[in-house]
Amino acid sequence: LAKTTQPISMDSYEGQEVNITCSHNNIATNDYITWYQQFPSQGPRFIIQGYKTKVTNEVASLFIPADRKSSTLSLPRVSLSDTAVYYCLVGDIGYNFNKFYFGSGTKLNVKP
Amino acid sequence: SAVISQKPSRDICQRGTSLTIQCQVDSQVTMMFWYRQQPGQSLTLIATANQGSEATYESGFVIDKFPISRPNLTFSTLTVSNMSPEDSSIYLCSVLRGDEQYFGPGTRLTVT
Numbered sequence: 001l002a003k004t005t006q007p008i009s010m011d012s013y014e015g016q017e018v019n020i021t022c023s024h025n026n027i028a029t030n031d032y033i034t035w036y037q038q039f040p041s042q043g044p045r046f047i048i049q050g051y052k053t054k055v056t057n058e059v060a061s062l063f064i065p066a067d068r069k070s071s072t073l074s075l076p077r078v079s080l081s082d083t084a085v086y087y088c089l090v091g092d093i094g095y096n097f098n099k100f101y102f103g104s105g106t107k108l109n110v111k112p
Numbered sequence: 113s114a115v116i117s118q119k120p121s122r123d124i125c126q127r128g129t130s131l132t133i134q135c136q137v138d139s140q141v142t143m144m145f146w147y148r149q150q151p152g153q154s155l156t157l158i159a160t161a162n163q164g165s166e167a168t169y170e171s172g173f174v175i176d177k178f179p180i181s182r183p184n185l186t187f188s189t190l191t192v193s194n195m196s197p198e199d200s201s202i203y204l205c206s207v208l209r210g211d212e213q214y215f216g217p218g219t220r221l222t223v224t
Contacts, residue, residue: 034213042217043204043215043217044215049211049212087154102156
């Protein structure tokens with residue numbers, strides 16, 4: 001199982017772009033990269049998922065280099081409500097899906 | 113998406129007693145998961161519960177302590193048995209639908 005490494009915490013200010021990088025050196029060929037957001041007293045919420053290059057949705061972008069040993073979650077123009085813990089996970093979501101293990105996560109603190 | 117509810121949302125229990133947590137999903141799913149999240153920590157996978165088969169437990173978790181039922185494709189229970197203060201945590205159920213994993217709101221358990 002690919003282990004992920006993320007910064008423990010990050011600070012930002014409202015309106016800034018925030019980039020959170022995750023290392024997953026042992027990612028397997030069939031593994032996808034998935035990011036979750038968790039607010040206090042709530043379960044994690046799916047943000048974005050990708051396999052390679054760049055994926056963008058209405059809330060974030062995910063950048064994955066060619067070697068796939070890392071990924072970067074990009075949050076454009078953060079607001080106070082983006083203060084949360086962000087988790088990076090890797091795993092096979094296809095036929096061989098088994099389970100996801102959570103790493104330590106990155107606690108993002110957005111300041112006014 | 114998937115709508116997941118858990119009961120109870122929180123409880124305070126005495127040492128030595130047991131608590132059963134219920135997880136209800138709004139539609140049928142094959143794979144359900146139970147996680148534990150201790151205060152200020154990441155999520156730890158307890159077990160995978162597939163309908164029609166015995167639950168598969170992760171290292172460090174045993175059936176006698178955390179028995180799980182999965183009577184149908186929309187429902188599961190997790191029992192925390194013979195509780196001690198170390199069992200004080202948030203317990204979350206999760207389901208896989210398509211490529212995404214969805215989480216319930218969690219059950220906050222305090223053992224005194």
